Amino acid sequence: MAIADNLRGQKRAAMTGNEAVAYGMKQIEPDVVAAYPITPQTDIVEKFSSYVADGEVDTEFVTVESEHSAMSATVGAAAAGVRAMTATSSNGLAFMWEVVYIASGSRLPIVMPVVNRALSGPINIHCDHSDTMGTRDSGWIQLYSESAQEAYDNLIQAVRIAEHPDVRLPVMVMQDGFITSHGMENLNVLEDDLVKKFIGTFKSENPLLQVNKPTTFGPLDLQDFYFEHKRQQVEGMEHAKKVIVDIAKEYEELTGRQYSYFESYRLDDAEVAIVVLSSTAGTTKVVVDELREQGLKVGLLKPRVLRPFPAEEYADALKHLKAVAVMDRSETFSTNGGPVFSELRSAMFELEERPLMTNYIFGLGGRDIWTKDIKGVYEDLFEIAKTGQVKNKVNYLGVRD
């Protein structure tokens, strides 16, 4: 990691995605981090634990024996009333599963970087989104990042989103395993004091460790109250839509970098577009630029916020298109397409005139996606726009026949 000063309040640095996240965690300086290493997230825990060992942060680092314990210890710390974080990938997230729901159900503002990796089995350590797509309905806010820069920026903003009194929900910050997590990138990082000022201090409303005001967390919650508590969580998600935008604006004033629910790339006058998350959006931008030079009106929509799901805003951004391809880096095994496709297609239902939609499952288990593959998707989209026919609702891109 090399850092050079050249921006006011910011530094230019060369870091991998994992280093950028560990660096952001150092600046956030949570009171407690409980984490267990798992490929490809390992560097985050390794790097952060050296910050702890070197005395660069005043963080209680809990070395746990599993991810189930990592999330449990993080939940305990957050309930006690301090800022608590963990980080994981793939099977680590799967192993946390029941406690993941306890974190959101108990309204604990935990922030967790997740480095996306395929779920076993068969065992695979490379990137796809099956791990976090499985937790779409766990009540966590989900932010997806295209690059190390976005992973860093999303992490800093996540602290504010999670702890906002109208939200109080945990946030996952995703980046693509190996592609982003291990790829070296130039990025801008903030000065430590600017991060500290931006996130402020955390004050829990009802901390567990108050002798004169005893509070019970996680009581038995049966037929007569559980439903009300779930309804409250939905309200927190509803509020998050506004809070995410407000905090993005504040962050933009600080850094000049713009964030919203999604990024539209040359989309406004496009006829056809691809919707794709994370690092593949970067590859798609290259293709969009190439095809635009040939005079083809192609665009891209890169979702950042999948939970909450701002359906109206997504539909509004896509409604003018003739054809849309949603590319999913995970399967639902519903035989009806990937998770992002299903949700976006449903979001378009209210429109009087809808673009034709098709789905591409790609990149499972880290299978490479090439610019020629993406060009092929745009070719298919023009064919769909011309004929008005979607031949295949669900396509498998890059799988051997």
Add this chain to the structure above:
Amino acid sequence: MSKQKPGWRDIPEGGLIINPGSAEEYKTGDWRNKRPVFDADKCIQCMLCWIYCPDNAINLDEGKVIGIDYDHCKGCGICVVECPDRAAALSLEDEHKKNEETE
């Protein structure tokens, strides 16, 4: 049931219990299937029901049994079993019967 209970806007988030010692406010009697019915005329004040009740749901007045705390009685029927045959001051009836009568 939901009539007298607070709505989702009026309760602490996440199932937190922020008022200590509030278990008494929780009406465990809401789950009851069968309810004990007390006949004061037959009661011999042996206090066996009061001793055996696992939920402290036998109401007393100056050391005498006067009835059942239906807010907290779960309807287990132990009081009915323990009430001596010679008195038979307690009997069980279906909860829904009572509900139908009041409706």
